[in-house]
Amino acid sequence: MITPSQKPIGSGFGAATTAADVVREVDLSGHTAIVTGGSSGLGLETTRALAGAGATVIVPVRDASKASAALAGIKRVELEALELADAASVAAFGQRVVTSGRPISILINSAGIMATPLMRDAEGHEAQFATNHLGHFRLTAALWPALKAAGGARVVSVSSRGHQIAGVDFNDFDFKSRPYDKWTAYGQSKTANALFAIGVDQRGERDGIRAFSLHPGQIPTDLMRHLSPDEIAGFDAFDGEGRPRIDPSRGMKTVEQGAATSVWCATSLRLAGIGGVYCEDCDVAVVHTKDTGRKGVHSWAADTELADRLWRISERLTGVAPA
Numbered sequence: 001m002i003t004p005s006q007k008p009i010g011s012g013f014g015a016a017t018t019a020a021d022v023v024r025e026v027d028l029s030g031h032t033a034i035v036t037g038g039s040s041g042l043g044l045e046t047t048r049a050l051a052g053a054g055a056t057v058i059v060p061v062r063d064a065s066k067a068s069a070a071l072a073g074i075k076r077v078e079l080e081a082l083e084l085a086d087a088a089s090v091a092a093f094g095q096r097v098v099t100s101g102r103p104i105s106i107l108i109n110s111a112g113i114m115a116t117p118l119m120r121d122a123e124g125h126e127a128q129f130a131t132n133h134l135g136h137f138r139l140t141a142a143l144w145p146a147l148k149a150a151g152g153a154r155v156v157s158v159s160s161r162g163h164q165i166a167g168v169d170f171n172d173f174d175f176k177s178r179p180y181d182k183w184t185a186y187g188q189s190k191t192a193n194a195l196f197a198i199g200v201d202q203r204g205e206r207d208g209i210r211a212f213s214l215h216p217g218q219i220p221t222d223l224m225r226h227l228s229p230d231e232i233a234g235f236d237a238f239d240g241e242g243r244p245r246i247d248p249s250r251g252m253k254t255v256e257q258g259a260a261t262s263v264w265c266a267t268s269l270r271l272a273g274i275g276g277v278y279c280e281d282c283d284v285a286v287v288h289t290k291d292t293g294r295k296g297v298h299s300w301a302a303d304t305e306l307a308d309r310l311w312r313i314s315e316r317l318t319g320v321a322p323a
Contacts (some may be wrong), residue, residue: 001304003198005274006287006297011264013282015217016247019049019259022282026267029054031150032102033266034143036060036084036136037111039067042216045259049074051265055106060084060093079147084111084135085121087318094142103150104143109136109193110158110265115182117173125317126174128182131191133196137314140200144322148207155204155211156265157197159278159301161218161251163190167300168310190299191301194278196314198307200243201276203322212265213301215254215285219244248281251295278302 033050037043039060051057051074060082061067070076080096083089097104098242112132119127125134140147140155147153148246165187183297193213200211236307245252265271277284279299286296300306315321 002287002299002302003304006277006284006302008283008286009270009274011268011270011283013264015251015258015281017252017255017260017264017282018254018256019045019263020052020256020261023049023262025051026053026092028105031105032058033106033108034058034060034097034104035108035110036080036139037069037158038108039079042219042255042259042262042282043108043110044070045255046110047071047077047261048074049259049263050106052277053267058097060111064202082139084139085127085131087123087138087309090135090138090141091320094139097143098145102146103153104146105150105153106156107140107143107147107153108156108158108262108266109139110156110262111135111191112158114162115186117182118180120174122315124174126180126185128185128189129173129192133192134314136193136316137196138318138320140196141318141320141322144204144209146227147209150208152208153204153210154266155200155209156262157193157194157200157211157213158262159197159213159215160186160190161215161280161295162187163194163215163278163301164294164298165190167191167298168195168306170309170313191298192310194297194301195303195307195310197278198276198302198304199311199314202304202307203311205275210271211272212275213278214261214265215251215280216258216261217248217280218251219253219255219258276304278305 034134038047082093121130197213
């Protein structure tokens with residue numbers, strides 16, 4: 001069944017909206033947010049917007065010195081060690097946050113990898129599925145008590161229009177039997193991000209936890225580091241002088257515009273009473289079942305039954321569950 005609320009609501013914002021536009025009249029004073037990937041690219045701009053609106057933002061990092069340099073000058077930012085692909089590191093991070101007693105009002109799962117060569121985590125899972133989905137599944141489960149304590153938290157999962165490439169292959173998500181294709185693996189992980197948001201919302205609504213997923217737009221960032229020059233050229237993301245092309249109507253955005261939908265999902269009052277939906281251009285997206293590259297969410301990423309199936313498998317694979 002398709003998530004019932006998966007339809008546009010007329011937010012008043014659009015493709016060219018920036019994260020600063022979204023929070024212009026938002027006061028997050030006294031709230032604490034966590035942004036994975038919050039020291040670079042879209043995550044950095046998301047951190048900047050939330051902190052600028054008054055939130056204290058915890059940024060989990062692998063390289064504290066590099067992150068400190070990137071975040072210099074942004075007030076109310078705290079760094080905490082985390083390796084998202086390491087289950088023990090995720091558990092330790094979650095325990096530190098929960099035992100601190102601070103409620104977490106916003107969790108934005110923004111970190112990720114894209115189109116990598118075949119790699120596997122310590123448990124043998126394909127790296128894009130393991131990092132983009134299982135890492136954030138573990139993290140959200142570990143932080144569940146702090147999210148409940150907020151009495152109205154939001155969990156935001158940064159997906160991508162790339163989810164339209166592939167649904168989740170429940171028989172072989174780790175590419176043990178089928179040939180590895182880096183784009184199929186990426187698409188599967190981004191579909192998992194969207195289904196994960198549905199799963200969080202289904203289980204969290206009674207505790208005031210609502211969840212959303214989103215497509216930020218096509219923005220040249222370090223996420224493209226595994227692509228060849230020819231692959232990057234194929235995206236037509238840069239002009240003849242090497243400058244990023246900016247055309248929000250086509251999804252080609254600045255970093256400030258790309259971060260807007262994450263921030264909107266995390267803060268908008270228009271989303272009160274709504275959850276488990278996939279968003280883009282600062283609105284809830286339409287559903288479609290044909291083609292790729294179109295605006296909207298593919299039905300395989302908006303299906304509540306598939307979301308529940310993925311959740312149960314993820315609990316088994318990770319050995320963790322929200323409590």
